[in-house]
Amino acid sequence: MSALSRLPVRLLAFNILLVFLPAAGILFLDTYERHLLDAQERTMAQEGRLLAAALEASGDLDATHARAILVKLGQRQLARLRLVDGTGAVLADSALLGPRRPPDEPSLSPTAALTVPPQQRLLYLIGSLPFRLLRGSGEPDDERDPLDADTGTLTGPEVRAALEGRYGAATRVLGDAARTVMLHIAIPVRLDGEVAGAVVVSQSTRRIMATLYAVRLDVFRVFLASLAVAVVLTLVVATTIARPLARLRLRAGEILDRRGRLTGGFEPSRRRDEIGDLERALAELTRRLEEHLRHTESFAADVSHEFRNPLASIRTATEMALEVEDPEERRHFLEMAQRDVARMERLLSEAREISRIDAHLDEEDRAPVALAALLGGLVESFRLRSGDSGPSFALDGGSEQVMVFGSADRFTQVFDNLLANAASFSPPGGRVTVTLRAAGGQADVVVADEGPGIPEEHRDRIFARFFSWRPAEQAAEHTGLGLAIVRAIVEGYGGRVCCRPRRPHGSEFVVTLPRLPSGASRPARGPASAETIEPDDRNPASGAPEQPVGGGTHQPE
Amino acid sequence: MRRRSLGTAPLFVARCARLRYARGVSGTIAIVEDEQNIRDTVAFALRREGYQVTAFADGAAAWEAFQRSLPDLVVLDIIMPRMDGLELLRRIRSQSATLPVIFVTSRDEEIDRVLGLELGADDYLCKPFSMRELMARVKVLFRRLALAAHPGDDAEQLLEVGRLTLDLRRYTAIWVGSPVPLTVTEFMILRALARRPGHVKTREQLMDEGYPHDTFVSDRTIDSHIKRLRKKFLVIDAGFDRIDTVYGLGYRWAEGTA
Numbered sequence: 001m002s003a004l005s006r007l008p009v010r011l012l013a014f015n016i017l018l019v020f021l022p023a024a025g026i027l028f029l030d031t032y033e034r035h036l037l038d039a040q041e042r043t044m045a046q047e048g049r050l051l052a053a054a055l056e057a058s059g060d061l062d063a064t065h066a067r068a069i070l071v072k073l074g075q076r077q078l079a080r081l082r083l084v085d086g087t088g089a090v091l092a093d094s095a096l097l098g099p100r101r102p103p104d105e106p107s108l109s110p111t112a113a114l115t116v117p118p119q120q121r122l123l124y125l126i127g128s129l130p131f132r133l134l135r136g137s138g139e140p141d142d143e144r145d146p147l148d149a150d151t152g153t154l155t156g157p158e159v160r161a162a163l164e165g166r167y168g169a170a171t172r173v174l175g176d177a178a179r180t181v182m183l184h185i186a187i188p189v190r191l192d193g194e195v196a197g198a199v200v201v202s203q204s205t206r207r208i209m210a211t212l213y214a215v216r217l218d219v220f221r222v223f224l225a226s227l228a229v230a231v232v233l234t235l236v237v238a239t240t241i242a243r244p245l246a247r248l249r250l251r252a253g254e255i256l257d258r259r260g261r262l263t264g265g266f267e268p269s270r271r272r273d274e275i276g277d278l279e280r281a282l283a284e285l286t287r288r289l290e291e292h293l294r295h296t297e298s299f300a301a302d303v304s305h306e307f308r309n310p311l312a313s314i315r316t317a318t319e320m321a322l323e324v325e326d327p328e329e330r331r332h333f334l335e336m337a338q339r340d341v342a343r344m345e346r347l348l349s350e351a352r353e354i355s356r357i358d359a360h361l362d363e364e365d366r367a368p369v370a371l372a373a374l375l376g377g378l379v380e381s382f383r384l385r386s387g388d389s390g391p392s393f394a395l396d397g398g399s400e401q402v403m404v405f406g407s408a409d410r411f412t413q414v415f416d417n418l419l420a421n422a423a424s425f426s427p428p429g430g431r432v433t434v435t436l437r438a439a440g441g442q443a444d445v446v447v448a449d450e451g452p453g454i455p456e457e458h459r460d461r462i463f464a465r466f467f468s469w470r471p472a473e474q475a476a477e478h479t480g481l482g483l484a485i486v487r488a489i490v491e492g493y494g495g496r497v498c499c500r501p502r503r504p505h506g507s508e509f510v511v512t513l514p515r516l517p518s519g520a521s522r523p524a525r526g527p528a529s530a531e532t533i534e535p536d537d538r539n540p541a542s543g544a545p546e547q548p549v550g551g552g553t554h555q556p557e
Numbered sequence: 558m559r560r561r562s563l564g565t566a567p568l569f570v571a572r573c574a575r576l577r578y579a580r581g582v583s584g585t586i587a588i589v590e591d592e593q594n595i596r597d598t599v600a601f602a603l604r605r606e607g608y609q610v611t612a613f614a615d616g617a618a619a620w621e622a623f624q625r626s627l628p629d630l631v632v633l634d635i636i637m638p639r640m641d642g643l644e645l646l647r648r649i650r651s652q653s654a655t656l657p658v659i660f661v662t663s664r665d666e667e668i669d670r671v672l673g674l675e676l677g678a679d680d681y682l683c684k685p686f687s688m689r690e691l692m693a694r695v696k697v698l699f700r701r702l703a704l705a706a707h708p709g710d711d712a713e714q715l716l717e718v719g720r721l722t723l724d725l726r727r728y729t730a731i732w733v734g735s736p737v738p739l740t741v742t743e744f745m746i747l748r749a750l751a752r753r754p755g756h757v758k759t760r761e762q763l764m765d766e767g768y769p770h771d772t773f774v775s776d777r778t779i780d781s782h783i784k785r786l787r788k789k790f791l792v793i794d795a796g797f798d799r800i801d802t803v804y805g806l807g808y809r810w811a812e813g814t815a
Contacts, residue, residue: 301664305636308663312684313594319688320598336594 007245008238015230023223032215036208041169041183044079044201048187051081051199055189061196063091070094079203083189086163086197088153124217146170146184146200154200162186162198181205244275248282255286302466303351306479310340310347343479350481354465354488357410361492364407368516371402371443374411375434382419382432391426391449393419397436402443403516406493414489417482418447418509424478425451425507442495443515450506459499463487486511584629584699585609589619589645590661591637595684599632602688603695616640620648627653630698632691633678635662650677655705657698661686668781680741683778689770697741701728718751718810721799735793742767743786746779750800755812757803783808 054069055061066083070092081094146156158168168186182204189197251266266286269279314337321333379395386393404411415434422432430450437444454462461467468480486509490497495513502508586608590596593614600610611628613619617639619631631649635642642660649656660681662668668681680694704727716723722731728744730737739747749758749766758766760776767782768774783800790797799811 305663308684309592309595312661312663312686313592313598315685316595316598316602316688320602333598336598340594 007242008234011237012231012234015234016227019223019226019230023219023226033208033212036211037183037205040203040205040208041185044183044185044203045167045187047079047081048185048199048201051083052187052189055083055197055199056191059191061085061091061189061191066092079201082154082200082202084154084159084163084198084200086195088148088155088159088163090147090152090154091197123220124213145172145182145202156184156186158184158186159198159200162188162200163195164188165190165195168198241275244271244279248275248279252282299355299465303347306347306351306466307344310344313337313340314344347479347481350479350485354481354485357485357488357492361410361489364410366406367408368403368405369408369411371404371411371436371445371513372398372400374408375415375436375445378412378415378419379434382423386423389428391423391428391430391432393423393432393434395434395436400436400438402436402438404443404493404513405516406513410489410493414486414511415445415447417486418511421482422447422449422451422507422509425449427451430506438515441515441517443513445511445513446508447511448502448506448508450502453501453505453507454499456501462499463497585611586630586632586695587611587613587619587623587628588632589613589616589637589642590632590634591615592634595661598688599691602692603632606692606695608695616642616645620645623649623652627656629702630657630659630695632659632661632695635660635664646678655702657702659691659694659698661691665778665781677738678740685773687768687771687773690768693770694741697728700726716748716751718754719799721751721810723748723751732790732793732797737789737793739786739789743782743789745769746782747786750808750810754810757806757809759807763807 051069055066058065061083063083070081070083071094079094081092082090083092084090146154146159148155156168156170158170161168163186165188167188170184172182172184182202184200184202187199187201188195189199248266255266266279266283269276269283271279317333317337317340321330321337324330324333375395376398379393383393419432419434426432426449432450433446433448435444435446435448437446458467463483463486465484466480467484468478487497490511490513493513495511497509497511500508500510586603588596588599588603588610590599590612591614596612596614600612603610611622613622615637620640627649633642633645642662646658649658654677657679658677660668660678661684662681663684665683668683679698682691682694714725716725720733723744724730725748728739728741730739730744730747746763746767749763760779763779763782764774764776767779783802787797787800790799801809801811803809
């Protein structure tokens, strides 16, 4: 299953580790066991001292008296209490005394093996396998009790220690599945400052081991259940994370065919998580890539289409020039061919211009440009070229101190194209008005004419490449790239350009550019421009500092 | 294969047609083209051939005039402001199913749209086209029109190859009894293939036959003509497989009497 490769395996490992660590702590660490054993030893020592104190108080190590105390104590004791004299001979033994109260647990008899229900035994064996491997199974000691069977005296090291006046303790391994041991402690009994005997308390750890056994079994059960949950969770994660990722990878691999063309695409996901975000980002990326490729492709097709008309005209005109005999007619056709050659040149240079703007505008030198001075010069030159019959030109807002950041040549190109466009649509004696306004962080330049205006259905397309809405007679003079160049430059500088109708007639072209704060030598990349300028998809507004001049030096027309 | 009469070279056919129309059968031709230079030059050339020419800068202006009276033939651009050539052809066809229409276009890819729409353009030329080629096509179409109006007028010139019959004077093809609607160019290419069944015609040879007056035709043009030829036959006969591609060489009309 491919979903279980790499990422899911790692997730599974982490999940198991998370379950395993606390469980292993309880299963394999001795903390809990040691704590319980300590508590048991303290209880036993307490009992021994009580008995020793009682005997010391009586001032006599009398066997009968001791037996009487043991009988009373033994009714409530789980431990075996023995009293020995100075030689280790047993004076009294709670195990040999009178009717004992029935034990709470059936397995408490010292010699009984720890019994395990068979259905739990396998589980316990599996669970305790690493535990046993780690410690090794305890070998049972030969002597299970300090009692010397031959002499009937207690001779263990703990008894010797007590008879020498110290506290004595010893453990003897009984050896069974739960590593049960017998715990013996000995307390000296002093009479008149002399050690007269000792109290020996013996108890098996079986009770503790039984408790521990139950706890461990429970923990192991929980561990197994958690393990199952971890595996299930990992599988769920694998299907919700790894599978979609694998699918995305597959899609990414298929997106280009062998010839490097975009064939597929990512479908926008409805997932709300990070994978959905990734999927959406990839879908957006391929969509833009596709759009860009289509754009480039259609531009190439458009250019070829635009070239064919003048080419067809040249071909037919020269054909006719060769056929006609009248020199006037021949001249007419040759001149026609020449005009179309000029038109092809114009087309070529503008097409080249626009692709240069697309590719290299960011690399061109930029500097602060005073818009008022630039517009003033342009309006003046149009006024001079216009003559008597042409439109008149006016600049409003020429005293505004508006600085923009970019190439002066490019800004000239923008407004030159807009003015030429306005002039060409102006009726005789019409008026072309250029208005400059600073508004917050932006500069608005409006070029208004009194021409026929642009039908609403074409207002969006007017800036498209090769789109032209001109009377057919004028079409040959215009390439349909002028306004496209305007848009490419303005958007390249992080601005916008739009077209709207003017009252009572005519059109207005509005150029909005990010304004340079007065005194600054380059645009602030702060909120001042970010608020007002929508980032452009194709050419993000880059307030790029001066960079080495690329190949894109502009030739003003 | 048997021939009832010898096929004639297209140049000869064109010359005959010219004589015929020069004798006073002058047609009216409308040229609809937004490029002024092309429009003027084509109109000039057609007038020189003796036709009556009216020129329009867009489809809407032409349609206004056509509603009063239809011309005998239309030379039509596709991309034009106000009303494009496709829409104008659709409207022309609503009035007349047989009025000959030649497209001149600057976009190859539009041709498939034109023919895909089954609007029935009679021929097309890609810009930049040869004026002589256009004149020759106009003549062929006028002749076809004249012969269609007078069936059996002249001695028939038929070329029969198996189940294919070509009417060499009317520029029409019949496959197993059904007429195949071919453009003039497609007919000329098919004629070149059918004249020598089993023999490979290179793309260059087919270009010479399909565009006798034009030396600047790309060989890809032949491929797309062949593709459309096959498609048109397949519409009539789903099992059609007579046009073979000989890789690296060209095309041939597959031999066999079946």
